[in-house]
Amino acid sequence: MIKINDIQWKYKKFSLTIEELTIQHGINILVGHNGSGKSTLLSLLATAKRPSQGEISYHGDTMNSNLLAVRSKIGYVPTGLELYQDFTPVKLLLYLSQLKGLPKKLSIHQTEELLSIFHLRDVQKTKIKRLSQGMQQRLALAQAFLGKPTYIFLDEPLNYLDIHERKSLLNFLSKIAPHTIILVATHELNEWEAICNSVIWMNEGTLQYEGTKTMWKHELPLTIWTGEMEDSLYENFSKKHLIVYAGRIKDKLVVRCANSLKPAPGFKAVAPTMEDAFFIRKHSQQRS
Numbered sequence: 001m002i003k004i005n006d007i008q009w010k011y012k013k014f015s016l017t018i019e020e021l022t023i024q025h026g027i028n029i030l031v032g033h034n035g036s037g038k039s040t041l042l043s044l045l046a047t048a049k050r051p052s053q054g055e056i057s058y059h060g061d062t063m064n065s066n067l068l069a070v071r072s073k074i075g076y077v078p079t080g081l082e083l084y085q086d087f088t089p090v091k092l093l094l095y096l097s098q099l100k101g102l103p104k105k106l107s108i109h110q111t112e113e114l115l116s117i118f119h120l121r122d123v124q125k126t127k128i129k130r131l132s133q134g135m136q137q138r139l140a141l142a143q144a145f146l147g148k149p150t151y152i153f154l155d156e157p158l159n160y161l162d163i164h165e166r167k168s169l170l171n172f173l174s175k176i177a178p179h180t181i182i183l184v185a186t187h188e189l190n191e192w193e194a195i196c197n198s199v200i201w202m203n204e205g206t207l208q209y210e211g212t213k214t215m216w217k218h219e220l221p222l223t224i225w226t227g228e229m230e231d232s233l234y235e236n237f238s239k240k241h242l243i244v245y246a247g248r249i250k251d252k253l254v255v256r257c258a259n260s261l262k263p264a265p266g267f268k269a270v271a272p273t274m275e276d277a278f279f280i281r282k283h284s285q286q287r288s
């Protein structure tokens with residue numbers, strides 16, 4: 001497990017402070033508004049940034065006690081990772097596996113395996129600058145798994161991926177999750193719903209929630225309701241209730257809202273999604 005102990009990191013007006021956080025095996029999603037500190041936390045965990053106080057322990061090792069050992073077990077994909085544009089995917093993966101210290105045979109084996117997993121076989125000898133953004137994102141992801149790291153930190157990994165590639169990545173992560181600690185920063189909570197184990201919510205550089213997916217969705221102060229209504233009633237309704245969604249299906253206005261009691265006749269309580277839960281939790285936090 002990864003244990004964060006009283007860390008702080010500051011840059012100008014932004015400060016990230018976490019007193020205590022444990023990250024377990026499985027898929028953990030990291031959520032929060034823009035600028036809340038998700039990428040900063042990932043780069044601290046990936047040892048790309050150093051906390052100004054406190055420490056992070058990776059199964060007992062820390063950045064101070066054994067930086068090289070820690071780094072050798074980390075796979076990290078920040079957003080906008082710049083890949084050597086004149087390399088080909090095969091050359092890049094072989095080169096990076098050498099930097100990671102993998103023996104030559106294993107480098108070749110893992111490079112081939114990752115090119116297949118990320119569907120890059122057809123373009124393995126094409127220069128990276130000629131690849132689409134989605135292909136470049138898949139290559140950025142592939143490099144993170146060289147050496148079969150124990151700790152995987154992914155910043156918005158679904159960016160640029162088409163539906164097929166998204167599903168494929170989610171399947172791959174589910175397969176390795178039992179023996180890997182995976183932390184994924186994402187705004188697309190519902191896409192991770194089926195496979196994630198726990199949720200970490202950051203707000204303005206501080207930890208707001210850390211717990212299981214089930215608790216995230218079900219320990220909520222409000223219920224989610226859906227129903228149809230006349231257009232003329234909506235304006236007044238929206239002033240009194242927390243609207244999650246309002247849209248037209250055929251000629252009906254369909255409303256999804258959060259409320260403690262049934263908001264109007266005909267409305268039905270429904271199970272909250274991961275995003276509904278975020279919406280309700282954020283709303284409750286702003287009011288408290």
Ligand SMILES: Nc1ncnc2c1ncn2[C@@H]1O[C@H](COP(=O)(O)OP(=O)(O)OP(=O)(O)O)[C@@H](O)[C@H]1O
Pocket residue numbers: 011014032033034035036037038039040041
């Ligand atoms: N190297 C840096 N240079 C300048 N500002 C930084 C740097 N790293 C972090 N910040 C600042 O830290 C704060 C947190 O940013 P961070 O990127 O971690 O948020 P985020 O939750 O990942 O946001 P988003 O959802 O938009 O990706 C922001 O105010 C950002 O401007």
